[in-house]
Amino acid sequence: MGQIRFMVVSGFLGAGKTTTMIALGEYLKEHYGETAIIANDLGANLVDTNLTQTSGCVVAEIANGCICYQMDNVVDQLRRLRDKDGAVFVMSDIPGCGVGALDHVYHTLANDYSDEFLLSPFTVIVDPERLRMIMPEKADINLPEELVYLLQLQLEEADLVVLNKCDLLSEADIQRYVDFLKTAVPDIPVLCISARERTGIEELAQYVTKNTTQLKNFSVRNNHEFEQAEAKLTWYNRRMFFKTLSGDKIDMNAVVDDLIEEIRMGLIERKRNVPHLKTFATSGNGDFNKASLIGVDYDVEYEQEFLRPHKNMRMIVNARAVCESRPMARIVDDAVDAVCDKYELDCQVFFTECFGMADEGR
Structure with missing residues (x-):
């Protein structure tokens, strides 16, 4: 072959x-x-x-x-x-x-x-x-x-x-x-x-x-x-499911935008940054929202936004932050609570991991 x-x-x-x-x-x-x-x-x-x-x-x-x-x-x-x-x-x-x-x-x-x-x-x-x-x-x-x-x-x-x-x-x-x-x-x-x-x-x-x-000889061993440099970064990953308590369809683009904004403000308050935060949310039938943030001083960039309102969405958050792991976890938890309160949502969390490259055990 x-x-x-x-x-x-x-x-x-x-x-x-x-x-x-x-x-x-x-x-x-x-x-x-x-x-x-x-x-x-x-x-x-x-x-x-x-x-x-x-x-x-x-x-x-x-x-x-x-x-x-x-x-x-x-x-x-x-x-x-x-x-x-x-x-x-x-x-x-x-x-x-x-x-x-x-x-x-x-x-x-x-x-x-x-x-x-x-x-x-x-x-x-x-x-x-x-x-x-x-x-x-x-x-x-x-x-x-x-x-x-x-x-x-x-x-x-x-x-x-x-x-x-x-x-x-x-x-x-x-x-x-x-x-x-x-x-x-x-x-x-x-x-x-x-x-x-x-x-x-x-x-x-x-x-x-x-x-x-060219197969250059290049090594960082x-x-x-x-x-x-690696020790400065924390990896944060979460998979969750949002649904409206009323069962009504709402603008889930606004939910995504506010969630990212809450994370941004939490990092700014702690004088931390996020070189890259990515979210992917979908409600099925090919409709999805992909957002990216490359720092607390930048606007959110959207690869695509939801085309119509939805009553639920599955969402993945990946963040690579210049922030210690425990504060980063609290920032995202607070952001999720804030959007759930604002939009009257229930959130089920299926997976969370948060770790720094220098954390004990890695």
């Missing part, structure tokens, strides 16, 4: 990795062949899995840990996607603070499984707002210096850098960001896209299907600064 292509998509929290994979996957499925997406994160009950399933691509999930440390699972998933689903191109993201997949994943596959998997360029997605942290203006967007270091490491790891969200920029600004990237990482190609608007996706598809990784 011939090789199939595999590609890791890395990037900072909120850069648009999932949206990029969906846009790229839909294009490849039409023009290249069956394409599969692996959603990966440190926790369970992932927003990205649910969102990706709306794309029409084959979807798999590797949860409860970065793919870097689950190589047997990765190989099993790749073989299943190839043999059962007929995938010829598979891509996986890694957690948004993740660095090291080039070392752990690509080099392992190249050394031990080169007859099965052809490795496309290790691709790092960057968004303009976060990139400003390391540009000459040194923008302060209320994130610790340790997380700025993570962004720098991710760029160094790349075979290909993709500047996303270019629909939000003028031509002059796009050129300014590209010029900076070509100076910061001079030997790495840069492509510009808008995953949401589907611009630049054809060029990206052509690049990742015609080129392979025993890197104390990297460990300090």
